[in-house]
Amino acid sequence: xxxxxxxxxxxxxxxxxxxxxxxxxxxxxxxxxxxxxxxxxxxxxxxxxxxxxxxxxxxxxxxxxxxxxxxxxxxxxxxxxxxxxxxxxxxxxxxxxxxxxxxxxxxxxxxxxxxxxxxxxxxxxxxxxxxxxxxxxxxxxxxxxxxxxxxxxxxxxx
Amino acid sequence: xxxxxxxxxxxxxxxxxxxxxxxxxxxxxxxxxxxxxxxxxxxxxxxxxxxxxxxxxxxxxxxxxxxxxxxxxxxxxxxxxxxxxxxxxxxxxxxxxxxxxxxxxxxxxxxxxxxxxxxxxxxxxxxxxxxxxxxxx
Numbered sequence: 001x002x003x004x005x006x007x008x009x010x011x012x013x014x015x016x017x018x019x020x021x022x023x024x025x026x027x028x029x030x031x032x033x034x035x036x037x038x039x040x041x042x043x044x045x046x047x048x049x050x051x052x053x054x055x056x057x058x059x060x061x062x063x064x065x066x067x068x069x070x071x072x073x074x075x076x077x078x079x080x081x082x083x084x085x086x087x088x089x090x091x092x093x094x095x096x097x098x099x100x101x102x103x104x105x106x107x108x109x110x111x112x113x114x115x116x117x118x119x120x121x122x123x124x125x126x127x128x129x130x131x132x133x134x135x136x137x138x139x140x141x142x143x144x145x146x147x148x149x150x151x152x153x154x155x156x157x158x
Numbered sequence: 159x160x161x162x163x164x165x166x167x168x169x170x171x172x173x174x175x176x177x178x179x180x181x182x183x184x185x186x187x188x189x190x191x192x193x194x195x196x197x198x199x200x201x202x203x204x205x206x207x208x209x210x211x212x213x214x215x216x217x218x219x220x221x222x223x224x225x226x227x228x229x230x231x232x233x234x235x236x237x238x239x240x241x242x243x244x245x246x247x248x249x250x251x252x253x254x255x256x257x258x259x260x261x262x263x264x265x266x267x268x269x270x271x272x273x274x275x276x277x278x279x280x281x282x283x284x285x286x287x288x289x290x291x292x293x294x295x
Contacts, residue, residue: 095281097272098226101188104206107220107283111208114218 020132027124027131028079029070035117036068036081042109043083048093055089062087162221162260162286163203165252170201175242179235187224193275198228199235201243205286217288221262225280232278233269240267240280247284259289 047063054061068083085094085106096102167184170176180199185191187204201223208218223243227236244264251261266283 091268091270092272095222095268095270095279096187096224097279098193098275098277102204102222107206111206111218111220115209115211 016132020128023131024125024128025072025079027128028121029072031117031120031124032070032079032081035113035120036070036083038116039081039083039109039113040066040068042112043085043105046105046108047085048103048105057087062090062093065090162205162219165260166203166221166223166247169246170243173242173246176201176239176246179239187222195229198226198277199232199239200226201239202226208286214289219286219288220265221284221286223282223284225282227278227280228276232276236269236278236280240282243282260286261289262286 043066044063047066049060049063051059053059062085065086066083067086068081071080071082072078073080083106090106093103094106095104163186170184171182180201183191183197183200185200185202187202191197191200204222204224206220206222208220210217225236225239225243227233227239247262249263251259253259262284264282265285266281268281268283270279270281271277272279
């Protein structure tokens with residue numbers, strides 16, 4: 001006696017997952033980029049600025065040396081946002097010394113943006129699920145996109 | 159509302175191993191006391207304000223415990239104090255009035271060295287969540 005089992009739609013499912021991966025990578029990458037930008041702006045806002053400069057550097061040296069970038073590793077499986085304050089005395093500003101108290105600017109900026117980041121990543125994942133037809137299995141949905149001149153475009157799934 | 163700095167100070171003062179090192183030299187950050195050999199090691203505690211989740215009303219903050227040590231073996235001494243602090247308060251929760259619960263867990267352990275003053279500074283940072291009650295610590 002022979003038992004034959006056919007699984008249909010494997011190729012289609014793999015294709016859909018691939019499409020989902022591509023869209024998720026793009027959406028999450030954009031979310032990370034926006035988050036890093038917000039973080040940098042806030043870190044610069046909270047960074048202390050000495051009117052006369054410090055450590056032989058001009059005023060605003062610490063603030064002007066806060067940079068960030070988005071890195072993708074293992075073909076987009078990991079997306080990393082890295083924010084760096086490259087002034088050598090940054091860590092002493094952040095955590096304080098025996099001579100002056102801490103003026104935390106990096107952690108303050110992170111705390112301010114924490115929930116905004118979570119929300120952004122959540123929205124990016126939802127968009128990716130809806131835009132790829134993987135969302136169909138979850139009952140479908142609708143995606144509304146804001147156009148460049150105030151127009152909006154809605155795509156329905158399901 | 160619970161005074162987190164006071165609570166942590168009391169917890170640290172109740173530990174005989176910690177007081178054997180620092181005595182009662184546990185201060186709020188910004189109240190650093192003295193800079194002579196006799197003033198070390200000492201601990202300073204600070205709370206960094208954080209966001210409030212508007213949906214759950216949970217309040218988030220960072221607790222920073224600074225350990226300052228000077229003299230020979232200061233690095234080891236600060237490390238031992240840090241270890242003892244973590245035994246006491248890593249992953250802890252405290253019940254305040256009503257349904258307010260403080261939870262804290264270690265997020266970082268950073269060693270720093272001040273070349274000019276020859277002081278070893280270790281920073282322990284903790285994530286704090288005050289569950290179900292927004293506001294300031």
